[in-house]
Amino acid sequence: MKTFLTITAHPDDEALGFGASSYVLSQKGHKVYNCILSGSVDARRHKPDQEDLKIHTNKAQEYMGAEKPILGNFPNIKFNTVAHLELVQYIEKIIEEIEPDVLITHHPYDLNNDHYHTSKACQAAARLFQRKPTKPIEAFYFMEIPSSTDWAFPVDGQTFRPDTFIEVGKIGVEQKLKALHAYEGVMRPYPHPRSDEAITALAVLRGSQAGKMYCESFQTAMNIINF
Numbered sequence: 001m002k003t004f005l006t007i008t009a010h011p012d013d014e015a016l017g018f019g020a021s022s023y024v025l026s027q028k029g030h031k032v033y034n035c036i037l038s039g040s041v042d043a044r045r046h047k048p049d050q051e052d053l054k055i056h057t058n059k060a061q062e063y064m065g066a067e068k069p070i071l072g073n074f075p076n077i078k079f080n081t082v083a084h085l086e087l088v089q090y091i092e093k094i095i096e097e098i099e100p101d102v103l104i105t106h107h108p109y110d111l112n113n114d115h116y117h118t119s120k121a122c123q124a125a126a127r128l129f130q131r132k133p134t135k136p137i138e139a140f141y142f143m144e145i146p147s148s149t150d151w152a153f154p155v156d157g158q159t160f161r162p163d164t165f166i167e168v169g170k171i172g173v174e175q176k177l178k179a180l181h182a183y184e185g186v187m188r189p190y191p192h193p194r195s196d197e198a199i200t201a202l203a204v205l206r207g208s209q210a211g212k213m214y215c216e217s218f219q220t221a222m223n224i225i226n227f
Contacts, residue, residue: 003031004204004206005100007091007122010038010076011057011069012186016194017143018066018104020168023215026065034061035094037079037087037118039071048098049182056183065181070094079117082196085158087121092128099135107142107160107219111152115145126222138226141218146193146202162217165210173203 004025008014014022014034017046022032036057040050048056054071061069072090074082095103103123106115119142142148149160168176177196179182180187190197206215 001029001031002101002138003098004033004102004104005095005098006032006034007094007103007105007118007125008034008036009079009106009112011036011117012060012180012183013106013115013145014066014069014171015060015064015176015179015183016145016199017106018216019060019150019179020172021166021224022064022066023173024166024168032064032066033070033098033100034064034066034068035072035091037072037074037090038076039073041168052184059182062180063175063182070098081112082117084117084121084124087117088124088128091122091125095125095128095137096134098112101138103137103140104143104211104218105141106147107144107152109152109155109160110145110148110156112145112148115148123221136224137222137223138219140222142221143216143218146198150193160207161219162206163220164218165206165212165215166218167207167210167212168203168214168216169213172216173200176203180216 005221006014006018057069066137103126108119126140128134145162188194203214206217207213
């Protein structure tokens with residue numbers, strides 16, 4: 001069995017990018033941990049109070065079959081004000097504690113600036129096993145976040161390019177939607193990318209690209225193959 005660790009900026013990112021996969025993988029006996037760097041999202045509009053947000057976050061993890069969430073206290077929409085090293089060292093600490101086989105984070109050319117800084121810090125932290133004795137990471141992937149990754153403008157062609165697909169089935173998509181609806185004020189009416197219809201359509205699209213019914217997709221950053 002494998003241990004999966006996602007490092008994301010905000011509550012709901014983990015569900016948007018990995019929610020269906022988390023459910024399917026956990027049902028197969030794998031462990032999924034979600035580390036959310038801005039656990040309180042203090043600058044978010046229409047944010048519930050702190051206790052309610054914690055309840056929402058925990059409920060979302062239950063729907064995804066994930067372990068208890070790891071919540072940081074970095075400032076929402078202000079990751080650019082945090083020293084890069086501080087973010088890296090925090091993520092490294094989580095990696096040392098969880099010892100993941102697979103690490104997943106935001107795509108570095110995501111439109112959201114917090115996602116960008118999360119990705120850059122995670123890329124540095126992913127090399128921890130090459131700097132000190134710790135369990136090596138077998139694979140490292142970038143996820144896509146509807147309304148952030150898909151809204152990014154192309155920079156020298158550096159857009160999200162899926163090359164890895166996890167078949168999640170209809171039940172996986174349903175559990176993902178339940179997790180997203182556990183968060184107050186996250187979902188939007190169609191045609192917004194964070195609508196039930198668009199989330200389902202994306203799973204259908206990614207599934208068709210892989211010859212499956214429903215999938216979540218990822219872009220490989222590193223994959224160490226041991227024959």
